[in-house]
Amino acid sequence: xxxxxxxxxxxxxxxxxxxxxxxxxxxxxxxxxxxxxxxxxxxxxxxxxxxxxxxxxxxxxxxxxxxxxxxxxxxxxxxxxxxxxxxxxxxxxxxxxxxxxxxxxxxxxxxxxxxxxxxxxxxxxxxxxxxxxxxxxxxxxxxxxxxxxxxxxxxxx
Numbered sequence: 001x002x003x004x005x006x007x008x009x010x011x012x013x014x015x016x017x018x019x020x021x022x023x024x025x026x027x028x029x030x031x032x033x034x035x036x037x038x039x040x041x042x043x044x045x046x047x048x049x050x051x052x053x054x055x056x057x058x059x060x061x062x063x064x065x066x067x068x069x070x071x072x073x074x075x076x077x078x079x080x081x082x083x084x085x086x087x088x089x090x091x092x093x094x095x096x097x098x099x100x101x102x103x104x105x106x107x108x109x110x111x112x113x114x115x116x117x118x119x120x121x122x123x124x125x126x127x128x129x130x131x132x133x134x135x136x137x138x139x140x141x142x143x144x145x146x147x148x149x150x151x152x153x154x155x156x157x
Contacts, residue, residue: 001088002121004107004129008137012148014094014101018075020143021092024051030139033057033132046072053084058128082109103140105133 010017020030022045028034033056041050047069055063065084071077071091078092088109095102111117111125 002107002109002111002118002126004126004133005104006106006130006133006137007102007104008134008141009097009100010103010141010144011100012144014075014096016148017094017101017103017140017144019147020140022074022078024049030143031136032139033063033136040066045069057125085112086110103137105137107133 021027024037024039024044027037034053035056036052036054038052039049040052041048043049049069049072051067053063053065053067055065057063063085065082065086067080067082067084067090069078070081070089071079076094080090082088082090086109088107090105090107093102093104093106095104107129111121113120
């Protein structure tokens, strides 16, 4: 089993961050490796929502995924099941803290090719994905902090 667990402090409340990460139509604004996301279920949000996704790996659009939302707890938790080329689970967790939120992104999946795939993940894929996810989280931070700042400015006016 391969695991990624990345955390970032964001100076915005969980509700603002939730608005950024749960807007699937605008997910390309922050998720740097996303090439295509198509909602293939009748419902567009919440547990049971299914998406057909193509993501990049090393700049190539080669990762085909079917993601199904398995937990939807605004504004604290969104879990997905991956059932495309990679099988596993993912979660976005938002924890309110002083002056903001801790955003945690966790992915657990079974790399293909057994132990060889796990070794490739540990040496090459994992470090690459950590950098990509960190860039995506930096985009969430920027978007959420801009929105939180705009909301604070208009509330003060």
